Amino acid sequence: MQLTGVETRVLADAAAVAATTAEMVLEAAAAAISARGAFRLVLAGGSTPLAAYRLLAGAEADWAHWHLYHGDERCLPPDAAARNSRAVEDAWLRQVPIPAAQVHAIPAELGADAAAAAYEPVVAAAMPFDLVLLGMGEDGHTASLFPDHEIRPGPLVMPVHDAPKPPPDRVSLTPSALCRARRMLVLVTGAAKQAAVSRWQAGEGLPVARVAVGGNALVLLDAAAAPAAR
Numbered sequence: 001m002q003l004t005g006v007e008t009r010v011l012a013d014a015a016a017v018a019a020t021t022a023e024m025v026l027e028a029a030a031a032a033i034s035a036r037g038a039f040r041l042v043l044a045g046g047s048t049p050l051a052a053y054r055l056l057a058g059a060e061a062d063w064a065h066w067h068l069y070h071g072d073e074r075c076l077p078p079d080a081a082a083r084n085s086r087a088v089e090d091a092w093l094r095q096v097p098i099p100a101a102q103v104h105a106i107p108a109e110l111g112a113d114a115a116a117a118a119y120e121p122v123v124a125a126a127m128p129f130d131l132v133l134l135g136m137g138e139d140g141h142t143a144s145l146f147p148d149h150e151i152r153p154g155p156l157v158m159p160v161h162d163a164p165k166p167p168p169d170r171v172s173l174t175p176s177a178l179c180r181a182r183r184m185l186v187l188v189t190g191a192a193k194q195a196a197v198s199r200w201q202a203g204e205g206l207p208v209a210r211v212a213v214g215g216n217a218l219v220l221l222d223a224a225a226a227p228a229a230r
């Protein structure tokens, strides 16, 4: 299947998407560390990437040179189970020795506006990222960039106050930050995402479409999420 302006690969199932994602993250890390002495990775939130994070927990890598950032975060207390940072800790980071100072959580507990302001210089100092991981919501959102929500040009990080996916208050990297990366992987699995993929395929200007086309993206879908061949 084709999505305008981005490379797509349809894999058998979610496990294959997770395995391919973990493999590509490890490859990108080795290349970045060899070339520049560091690997700067933006993590996707939500549940789709967790299987890949669990595979990375068991991998061998030069963890001392990994620097992690988040594509978005929910305005919840740091130890809330629904925090993206907490989900990554539980699935992966507790099992590998990435220096804590190199894991850059978004301080979303400060509230969306203060957290966005605090994270802006962190992102500015890290760009260009080596790899950005993203998911996609059933409405075609990615990170916390939702349809019909204004994205002001300029900022690298933005507050979100009325997200349709709870919680309503979030913080998100903007396309200006997400698209300034050497490579982007968009992970889409499950039948629930098929309608949004069809809308993307039909050329709707969904947030995920705008970000992917700007970001040298490879979209990894499982067969359940891929619309039937027309």
Ligand code: 6PG
Residues within 6 Å of the ligand: 044, 045, 046, 047, 048, 049, 072, 073, 074, 084, 134, 135, 136, 137, 138, 141, 142, 143, 144, 165
């Ligand atoms: C979040 C995510 C969000 C997520 C999509 C897909 O905070 O919820 O950043 O953008 O990637 O909503 O979520 P699932 O992977 O859980 O389907």
